[in-house]
Amino acid sequence: QQQVKQSPQSLIVQKGGISIINCAYENTAFDYFPWYQQFPGKGPALLIAIRPDVSEKKEGRFTISFNKSAKQFSLHIMDSQPGDSATYFCAANNNNDMRFGAGTRLTVKP
Amino acid sequence: DTGVSQNPRHKITKRGQNVTFRCDPISEHNRLYWYRQTLGQGPEFLTYFQNEAQLEKSRLLSDRFSAERPKGSFSTLEIQRTEQGDSAMYLCASSLQGEKLFFGSGTQLSVL
Numbered sequence: 410q411q412q413v414k415q416s417p418q419s420l421i422v423q424k425g426g427i428s429i430i431n432c433a434y435e436n437t438a439f440d441y442f443p444w445y446q447q448f449p450g451k452g453p454a455l456l457i458a459i460r461p462d463v464s465e466k467k468e469g470r471f472t473i474s475f476n477k478s479a480k481q482f483s484l485h486i487m488d489s490q491p492g493d494s495a496t497y498f499c500a501a502n503n504n505n506d507m508r509f510g511a512g513t514r515l516t517v518k519p
Numbered sequence: 520d521t522g523v524s525q526n527p528r529h530k531i532t533k534r535g536q537n538v539t540f541r542c543d544p545i546s547e548h549n550r551l552y553w554y555r556q557t558l559g560q561g562p563e564f565l566t567y568f569q570n571e572a573q574l575e576k577s578r579l580l581s582d583r584f585s586a587e588r589p590k591g592s593f594s595t596l597e598i599q600r601t602e603q604g605d606s607a608m609y610l611c612a613s614s615l616q617g618e619k620l621f622f623g624s625g626t627q628l629s630v631l
Contacts, residue, residue, distance in 0.1 A: 415561075441618045452523070452610050452622030453562065498561045502618045505550075505575065509561030 412436055413501050415510025422517050428486040430513045432499035435480065439501035439508075444473065444484045447496045447512075456497070457484070489517045521545060523623035525611050531629045532601055539597045540626045544613030551594050552620065553586055554610040562610055562622075568594060601630045 414433045422428045434442075441460055445453035459466045459473040459482065466473045472485040486493055494517050499510040524543040532538050544551045549570050554562035565584065566576045570591040579585070583601075588594040598605055608627050612620040 413561075443618065443620075445622075450624065452612070452624050454622065455619055458619070500561070505567060505618075507552075507564060507618070507620065509563070511559065512561050 412508045413499060413510045415499050415513060417513060418511070419514045420516070422489045422515065424489065424491060424517055424519050426489050426517075428489045428493070428515055428517070429483060430497055430499070430515070431481065431483045432501075432510050433479075433481045434501045434508075436501070436503065436508075437480070438503045441502040442473070442475065442482050443500050443502070444471075445498045445500060445509075447498065453498055486515075489515075491517045491519050493517050523611055523613050523621055525609075525623035525626050527626055528624065529627045529629075531631065533631050534601060534603060536601055537597065537599045538601055538628065539595050540609055540611075540628075542594045542596070542611030542613075542623060544593070544611070545615075545621055546592075548613035548615045548621070549591070550614045550616065551588055552612040552614070553594070553596050554612065554622075555580070556608040556610055556625070565596075598628075601628075603630050606630045 443458035444456045446456045447453040457468050457471045470487045475482040496512045496514050498512050526541045552567040553565040556562045568588040583599045586596045608625040610625045612622045
């Protein structure tokens with residue numbers, strides 16, 4: 410049962426553009442929503458995370474928007490750079506049960 | 520480098536053989552997690568430890584899978600009688616009493 414649904418599967422963005430990745434969840438008990446970045450041959454690395462009591466969190470070029478009523482959250486990457494090309498995973502956690510989305514492969518073209 | 524360390528990085532084995540992977544977490548982290556990742560998918564939770572206690576193992580994929588963390592430091596994941604469907608990346612992560620997980624680079628298992 411996929412508890413976290415992520416879209417799109419792949420995304421191509423021009424350098425300097427905005428990358429937007431969306432996730433939806435079902436379990437309202439989830440209380441922590443991180444985004445992970447993964448490069449080939451490496452494990453996922455935490456990028457940014459949010460709790461459901463806030464609607465937005467920004468760290469540098471990365472912003473999470475969170476809509477609790479719709480059970481959706483998204484990652485926005487501003488001024489996308491070729492070095493941002495990677496696979497991005499959203500996740501949702503409840504009591505040490507972290508569920509991951511299927512991932513979005515982002516390609517930023519120079 | 521004081522991150523999560525996993526060995527070996529790659530393992531090729533024949534169907535029916537047993538394999539064991541090792542994970543060394545960040546030294547002060549008391550929680551250790553094992554995940555499996557197949558191509559094109561996100562990590563799938565298998566089991567986790569708090570110190571030496573294995574607090575969740577119902578999500579291990581079958582009774583061929585087992586994990587230990589004998590002294591609350593490093594951990595091992597063993598797969599007995601490997602099958603081709605076990606081919607995947609096995610990831611270890613650690614954390615300090617919270618949700619912020621630090622992943623290792625994984626062990627890529629290929630079962631021939």
